[in-house]
Amino acid sequence: MFEQIENLPFWLKSVAIFSLSLWKSYSGPILSALSGFNFWQMLAINLSATLVTLFFVYNFRTQVLSILFKKKNKAGFDPKLRKYLILWRKYGFFGTMALSPILIGIPTGILISAHFKTTKRMLFIGMIVSSFIWMCIFYFSSKFGINIFS
Numbered sequence: 161m162f163e164q165i166e167n168l169p170f171w172l173k174s175v176a177i178f179s180l181s182l183w184k185s186y187s188g189p190i191l192s193a194l195s196g197f198n199f200w201q202m203l204a205i206n207l208s209a210t211l212v213t214l215f216f217v218y219n220f221r222t223q224v225l226s227i228l229f230k231k232k233n234k235a236g237f238d239p240k241l242r243k244y245l246i247l248w249r250k251y252g253f254f255g256t257m258a259l260s261p262i263l264i265g266i267p268t269g270i271l272i273s274a275h276f277k278t279t280k281r282m283l284f285i286g287m288i289v290s291s292f293i294w295m296c297i298f299y300f301s302s303k304f305g306i307n308i309f310s
Contacts, residue, residue: 168195174205176191177191177192177195177197177205177206177209178205178206179209181206181209181210182212182266183265183266183267184265185209185210185262185266185291185294185295185298186262186298188205188206188209188295189202189294189295189296189298189299190298190302193299193302193303199299202295202299203292203295206291206295207288207291207292207295210261210287210288210291211288213267213270214266214270214283214284214288217267217270217271218274218283218284221270221271221274248272253273253276253278253282256269256273257269257286257289257290260290261287261294261295262294266287269287270287273286
């Protein structure tokens with residue numbers, strides 16, 4: 161099955177890996193390792209996908225949120241927001257950054273952090289560092305270590 165992946169053109173594999181890395185950054189490094197990409201190729205493709213997601217979601221977050229959540233004029237405090245505030249105070253920025261690339265998704269992590277007034281610089285640095293760490297873990301574990309498909 162994986163021999164068919166290796167026979168595809170380089171640009172097609174790159175586009176597929178880039179697309180998969182726009183949301184979560186664990187599938188891209190695994191497919192990069194299985195496709196025979198070296199570490200620097202994997203890093204360039206997956207980090208560029210993370211940067212594109214960061215740029216678009218952060219700069220268009222008000223439009224995205226207005227599309228996703230139609231504002232209803234409600235008086236008082238929202239119970240869901242209270243749950244999010246409790247989670248934010250407990251785990252905060254670093255928990256969101258650590259879990260965004262693999263669990264909740266990069267765009268969701270950006271929207272949560274931006275909602276709670278994280279600075280743009282901290283958000284970009286935190287997401288890039290977290291994505292880089294997770295990409296390295298998944299790339300090297302699928303390249304040299306854990307083979308879950310056989």
